[in-house]
Amino acid sequence: MRLSTFRSVPLREPLTVQEAVRYSLLAGGKRVRPLLCIAVCELVGGDEATAMSAACAVEMIHTSSLIHDDLPCMDNADLRRGKPTNHKVFGEDMAVLAGDALLALAFEHMTVVSSGLVASERMIRAVVELARAIGTKGLVAGQVVDLSSERLNPHDVGLERLEFIHLHKTAALLEAAAVIGAIMGGGTEEEIEKLRKYARCIGLLFQVVDDILDVTKSTEELGKTAGKDVMAGKLTYPRLIGLERSREVAEKLSREAEEQLLGFESDKAAPLVALASYISCRND
Numbered sequence: 001m002r003l004s005t006f007r008s009v010p011l012r013e014p015l016t017v018q019e020a021v022r023y024s025l026l027a028g029g030k031r032v033r034p035l036l037c038i039a040v041c042e043l044v045g046g047d048e049a050t051a052m053s054a055a056c057a058v059e060m061i062h063t064s065s066l067i068h069d070d071l072p073c074m075d076n077a078d079l080r081r082g083k084p085t086n087h088k089v090f091g092e093d094m095a096v097l098a099g100d101a102l103l104a105l106a107f108e109h110m111t112v113v114s115s116g117l118v119a120s121e122r123m124i125r126a127v128v129e130l131a132r133a134i135g136t137k138g139l140v141a142g143q144v145v146d147l148s149s150e151r152l153n154p155h156d157v158g159l160e161r162l163e164f165i166h167l168h169k170t171a172a173l174l175e176a177a178a179v180i181g182a183i184m185g186g187g188t189e190e191e192i193e194k195l196r197k198y199a200r201c202i203g204l205l206f207q208v209v210d211d212i213l214d215v216t217k218s219t220e221e222l223g224k225t226a227g228k229d230v231m232a233g234k235l236t237y238p239r240l241i242g243l244e245r246s247r248e249v250a251e252k253l254s255r256e257a258e259e260q261l262l263g264f265e266s267d268k269a270a271p272l273v274a275l276a277s278y279i280s281c282r283n284d
Contacts, residue, residue, distance in 0.1 A: 016090065016094060017094060017097050017098055017101055019090070020086055020089075020090040020094045020095065020097070020098035021098045021101055021102055021105075023086060023089060023090070023098075024063050024066065024067050024080070024086050024098065024102075025059070025060060025063045025102065027080070027081045027083060028081050029081055030282075031059065032174070032206070032275070032279070033055075033058045033059055033062050033173060033174060033177040034055035034056065034058055034059045034177070035055075035271075035275070036174060036177045036178050036181065036199065036202075036272075036275065037051050037054055037055040037058055037177040037178065037180055037181035037184075038051045038052065038055050038181060039181070039271040039272055039275065040177075040178045040181030040182050040185065040187075040195050040272070041181040041182070041184050041185035042185065042268060042271075043181075043182075043185070043187075043191075043195075043264055043265075043268045043269060043272065044181075044182050044185040044186060044187030044188075044191050044195075045185055045186055045187070046181075046184055046185025046186060047185075049117065050114075050117055050118060050184050050185060051180075051181050051184045051185065052113075053109055053110050053112075053113035053114045053117075054110050054114065054126060054130075054180045054181065054184055055177070055181075056106075056109055056110075056113075057106040057107065057109050057110035057130065058106070058130070058173065058176065058177045058180065060102045060103070060105055060106035060109065061102065061103060061106045061130070061134055061173065062173055063102055064098075064099040064100070064102035064103045064106070065099075065134070065139055065173070066080060067085075067086045067087075067095050067098055067099040067102070068095075068096070068099045069143070070085040070086065070087065070095075071087055071092060071095060071096070072087070072092065074143070074147070086098060086099075103134075106130075107127065107130075107131075110126070110127070110130070111123060111127065114184070118184055122183050122184065122186070125183055126180045126183045126184060129176050129179050129180055129183065130176050130180060132176075133172040133173050133175065133176035134172070134173065134176075137168075138168055138172035138173070138176075139168060139169055139172055139173060140168075141164075141168045142164070142165050142166070142167070142168030142169025142170070142172065143168075143169055145161065145164055145165050145168070146165045146169055146234070146235070149161065149165065149234070149235040150234055150235075152235065157235055157240065159240060159241065161235070162235050162236075162237065162240055163204070165235065166203070166204055166207040166208075167200065167203070167204065169207075170203050170204070170206055170207040170210075171199070171200050171202075171203025171204050171206075171207070172203070173203075174199045174200075174202060174203035174206065175196055175199040175200050175203055177199065178195045178196060178198065178199035179192055179195065179196050179199070181195075182195050191264075194260045194261075194263070194264075195260070197256075197260045198257050198260035198261060198272065198276075201253045201254075201256045201257035201260065201276075202253070202254075202257045202275065202276050202279055204253050205250055205253040205254055205257065205276070205279050205280060206279050207237075208237050208246055208249050208250045208253065209250055209279060209280065209282060211236040211237040211238055211239075211246060212237070212238060212243065212246050212247065212250070213282075213283070213284070214236065214238075215236075215238050215243070216243075217283065217284070237249065250280055251280070253280075254276050254277070254279075254280040257276040258273055258276055261273060
């Protein structure tokens with residue numbers, strides 16, 4: 001996975017923006033989204049090669065969103081994956097351009113590399129799915145509502161608003177990764193919808209756990225600034241419903257995710273069961 005991503009971003013002029021792109025894209029991380037894309041593709045009968053370019057594209061878009069999310073005008077973060085954030089190293093102007101470049105590269109890489117491997121109608125459907133997940137019906141919408149919710153009194157904000165933020169800001173791209181993997185692998189409509197629901201559950205689960213970790217772990221353990229959401233006055237599950245109820249929500253989402261995998265071949269579904277378990281129990 002990392003080798004394929006590395007090859008997709010060769011150094012070329014102008015070097016500064018290419019170095020900024022590679023700095024964040026190759027910085028490590030959990031690679032949950034590309035792994036999900038590949039695992040789903042294999043679950044419905046496809047193979048790794050069929051999904052690899054889409055998996056890389058999803059990771060590029062995720063990295064783009066993190067670079068922009070860390071900017072002073074957004075979340076103003078100093079650390080990401082244990083390293084200084086992109087704008088701290090390359091400057092705000094280059095960080096914006098690096099994020100933009102990754103967004104464009106994602107769609108180029110996905111369509112060019114997959115040409116001949118996937119039927120054109122499936123590719124078009126996958127591209128539409130990905131574009132919808134990151135625009136004003138997905139990630140962007142979640143970020144807008146997240147920013148507008150800062151400093152609001154938790155008593156004035158319902159769980160519905162919080163879920164909207166996380167379904168759009170976090171779950172949407174995970175959902176797209178799964179659906180694209182199913183499309184690339186030739187999954188049926190029924191399989192695609194089950195896997196969409198699975199990914200939506202683990203997307204929310206990921207964010208609930210992230211909110212819990214933000215208030216229970218140190219900066220060293222997380223690789224990013226602990227307590228940042230609290231200091232910024234952000235709306236989080238522990239702030240809205242408390243730590244214990246947040247843990248109960250996480251357990252419920254993990255169960256619901258696994259339920260969507262019933263009916264699939266157990267051996268092929270095992271990586272997705274393990275992924276839900278990992279997200280539920282992760283410590284960073």
